[in-house]
Amino acid sequence: MSEKKTFRITRFDPDQDEAPRTQTYEIPVDPDWKVLDALNFIKDEIDGSLSHRWSCRMAVCGSCGMMVDGKPTLTCKKPLSEYGSEISVEPLANFPIVRDLVVELDGFMEKFESVKPWIIRAKERAVEEGTHRQSPAELEEFKQFSMCINCMLCYSACPVVANEPEFLGPAAIALGHRYNMDSRDEGAHERNEVFRGEGTVFSCSYANECSEVCPKHVDPAAAVNQAKINAVLDWATGFVVTRGKE
Amino acid sequence: MARAAHPDAMKPKTPGRTRTAPPMAPGEFPFAGRYRAYTLFDWTGIIYLLLGFVALRVVWALGDGESAWLAVQGQLENPLYLAFHLLSLVSVIFVGVRFFRLFPKAQPARIGPLKPPPQLVIHVALYAAWIGVAGGLALVLAGGIF
Numbered sequence: 351m352s353e354k355k356t357f358r359i360t361r362f363d364p365d366q367d368e369a370p371r372t373q374t375y376e377i378p379v380d381p382d383w384k385v386l387d388a389l390n391f392i393k394d395e396i397d398g399s400l401s402h403r404w405s406c407r408m409a410v411c412g413s414c415g416m417m418v419d420g421k422p423t424l425t426c427k428k429p430l431s432e433y434g435s436e437i438s439v440e441p442l443a444n445f446p447i448v449r450d451l452v453v454e455l456d457g458f459m460e461k462f463e464s465v466k467p468w469i470i471r472a473k474e475r476a477v478e479e480g481t482h483r484q485s486p487a488e489l490e491e492f493k494q495f496s497m498c499i500n501c502m503l504c505y506s507a508c509p510v511v512a513n514e515p516e517f518l519g520p521a522a523i524a525l526g527h528r529y530n531m532d533s534r535d536e537g538a539h540e541r542n543e544v545f546r547g548e549g550t551v552f553s554c555s556y557a558n559e560c561s562e563v564c565p566k567h568v569d570p571a572a573a574v575n576q577a578k579i580n581a582v583l584d585w586a587t588g589f590v591v592t593r594g595k596e
Numbered sequence: 597m598a599r600a601a602h603p604d605a606m607k608p609k610t611p612g613r614t615r616t617a618p619p620m621a622p623g624e625f626p627f628a629g630r631y632r633a634y635t636l637f638d639w640t641g642i643i644y645l646l647l648g649f650v651a652l653r654v655v656w657a658l659g660d661g662e663s664a665w666l667a668v669q670g671q672l673e674n675p676l677y678l679a680f681h682l683l684s685l686v687s688v689i690f691v692g693v694r695f696f697r698l699f700p701k702a703q704p705a706r707i708g709p710l711k712p713p714p715q716l717v718i719h720v721a722l723y724a725a726w727i728g729v730a731g732g733l734a735l736v737l738a739g740g741i742f
Contacts, residue, residue, distance in 0.1 A: 364614050421629075443622040444619050446619050447616055447617035447619070448614055448616055449614075457607050458606060509621075511601075512602060515602050515604035515605050515606070515607060531705055555634075555638070559630060571701075575702030578702075579703075
């Protein structure tokens with residue numbers, strides 16, 4: 351570990367700090383390290399008060415999302431050798447900051463819940479009738495959108511999330527769209543009402559940043575814009591089709 | 597992070613017990629990185645608004661008789677107008693290319709039994725239609741047809 355790198359890290363202690371500040375650490379690093387390894391080194395060896403979230407270290411859990419050099423990034427993914435000698439690490443943009451690099455997740459969870467991310471059936475199937483069968487072609491229609499790991503990078507990249515607090519946001523809409531495309535689901539109309547409601551999908555101005563930063567290539571921008579068309583079709587067909595509850 | 601986001605961005609409906617610092621917008625927004633193209637795309641709306649006013653003025657002159665029409669034609673030869681029209685052309689091409697890049701993947705996965713063709717086919721069809729319509733209009737304006 352001969353090489354040294356400088357990390358400019360956002361610090362915020364809600365009990366002491368009026369506003370977030372920046373603290374600089376110069377540490378020896380291994381080129382194979384990821385930013386997360388450097389943060390763990392700082393926490394273990396230099397400053398135990400540094401707070402950050404992480405878990406799997408293999409870009410699966412979605413816990414370690416932060417702004418690295420101004421870009422929403424999973425800190426466990428890219429080796430330090432691909433960064434410069436100075437690296438800035440900040441909490442995810444567009445989220446209230448709880449402490450240091452840890453952001454408030456409850457608002458995100460509320461948006462998630464509002465799109466009803468579960469299979470809705472008009473009438474539940476009896477157990478003796480067996481399982482719902484689904485063909486590979488039917489699975490393919492929504493599989494891409496089910497790969498989301500809820501890392502929230504898309505929310506950090508979205509200029510609409512930054513300016514419209516009501517907006518449901520990319521991941522929540524992609525998840526709702528995923529269930530709308532599921533052949534076993536019958537709740538598309540309910541979700542489309544949510545999509546047309548307060549946090550409307552039509553707020554999206556198609557910056558496409560959510561898809562650019564998505565580490566799992568979910569393409570939430572495609573989901574949001576497909577959801578727009580489906581929400582309009584659902585609204586229009588409502589004039590000629592009587593629905594179950596109406 | 598350069599500027600603050602909306603103070604209520606991603607704020608839960610029921611605030612937690614811990615005091616939080618307000619959210620910041622992405623550091624590169626709105627003038628750096630990929631946001632630059634997105635912001636430019638938004639700003640082209642101003643050019644189209646101005647272009648709309650110019651078109652209204654021309655149509656208005658058409659209703660005011662031949663002398664007014666000829667006067668406006670003369671004014672449109674002013675280098676400022678020519679520069680503005682060149683800027684408008686660049687804007688249209690920029691917005692068209694951006695729109696054509698993003699449009700194919702925004703198609704619904706299916707409408708009833710109908711599914712969209714492969715993205716490459718949509719791309720080629722969009723550009724072919726654009727070139728065809730632009731070429732046809734150029735021919736009409738040049739007096740090649742009609």
